[in-house]
Amino acid sequence: MPVQAPTVLIPADALARRVLALGEALTGRLRGARAPVLLVLMDGAFVFAADLARAIHRPDLELRFIRASSYRGGTVSSGQVGIEPVPDLHGRTVVLVDDILDTGMTLAAARSATLAACAGEVLSCVLLDKPARRRAGGLATADLVGFTIPDRFVVGYGLDHGGRWRQLPYVGAIG
Ligand code: IMP
Ligand code: MG
Numbered sequence: 001m002p003v004q005a006p007t008v009l010i011p012a013d014a015l016a017r018r019v020l021a022l023g024e025a026l027t028g029r030l031r032g033a034r035a036p037v038l039l040v041l042m043d044g045a046f047v048f049a050a051d052l053a054r055a056i057h058r059p060d061l062e063l064r065f066i067r068a069s070s071y072r073g074g075t076v077s078s079g080q081v082g083i084e085p086v087p088d089l090h091g092r093t094v095v096l097v098d099d100i101l102d103t104g105m106t107l108a109a110a111r112s113a114t115l116a117a118c119a120g121e122v123l124s125c126v127l128l129d130k131p132a133r134r135r136a137g138g139l140a141t142a143d144l145v146g147f148t149i150p151d152r153f154v155v156g157y158g159l160d161h162g163g164r165w166r167q168l169p170y171v172g173a174i175g
Contacts, residue, residue, distance in 0.1 A: 005168075005172070006174045007174075008172050009154060009170075010157075012169040015127075015146075019055055019127075020055050022052060022055065022146055023056045024055070026056050026144065030058055030061075030095075033092075033121070034091070034092060036058060036092065036093045036094070037062045037063075037064055037094045039066060039089075039096050039097065039114060040063065040065045040097045041067075041096065041098040041107075041110060042065050043160070044099035044159050044166075045127075045158060046166075047157050047166070048097065048127045048146075052125070066086060067082075068106050070105055080105075081106050081108075083113045086114055086116070088118065089117045089118055090118045091120040092119055092120055093121045093122075093123070094120075095122075095123045096111060096124045096125070097124075098127075099126065099127055099158050099159050100128040100129070101126045101128070101129045101130065101134075101142050102130050104134050104138020104139040104140065105137065108137060111139060125144040126146065127147065127157070128146060128148075128149050128171070129141075129142060129145045129146075129148045129149065130148075130149055132150070132151040152175070153173065153175050154172065154173050155174055156169070156170050156171045157171050161174060
């Protein structure tokens with residue numbers, strides 16, 4: 001069966017440039033922070049985090065991964081979020097890294113779990129922001145945002161639809 005590729009919304013070269021700029025910005029924000037941690041929300045953020053981590057100039061940066069799942073039916077979020085236990089983060093500066101800020105429920109839950117693990121300061125960095133979809137109880141804004149996008153379902157560069165399209169080098173829209 002022929003497969004229709006998603007329409008390009010953000011090409012690979014624009015992603016690369018923006019991720020480098022986010023890395024520079026985070027390098028600045030983390031100046032003076034003790035043993036900073038990138039806490040990456042899996043699975044969607046795996047490509048973004050791999051590029052972002054290499055754009056942050058901190059030899060003592062630690063990378064940790066936790067699985068977060070917002071239970072969705074197709075392209076619609078239910079608002080219920082499951083978060084894996086967060087490692088002990090005593091007094092450390094933590095940057096939550098996610099693919100997209102949609103309703104904000106995932107990042108709100110991840111932020112609470114991170115603060116409960118005794119993190120000193122919690123920042124959030126997302127590749128994409130869909131402000132039109134924010135819900136009460138969700139994280140209102142991220143500290144660092146790659147691109148603000150319209151309310152379309154996007155895939156690629158780690159983002160999936162039912163497990164597909166994560167490997168696309170660009171961000172594309174489906175539907
Ligand atoms: P939130 O909890 O509604 O903010 O949703 C966060 C999670 O939903 C993200 O980490 C993504 O995994 C997923 N998500 C939200 N919007 C999209 C989209 O347009 N494409 C793919 N995944 C999405
Ligand atoms: Mg996802």
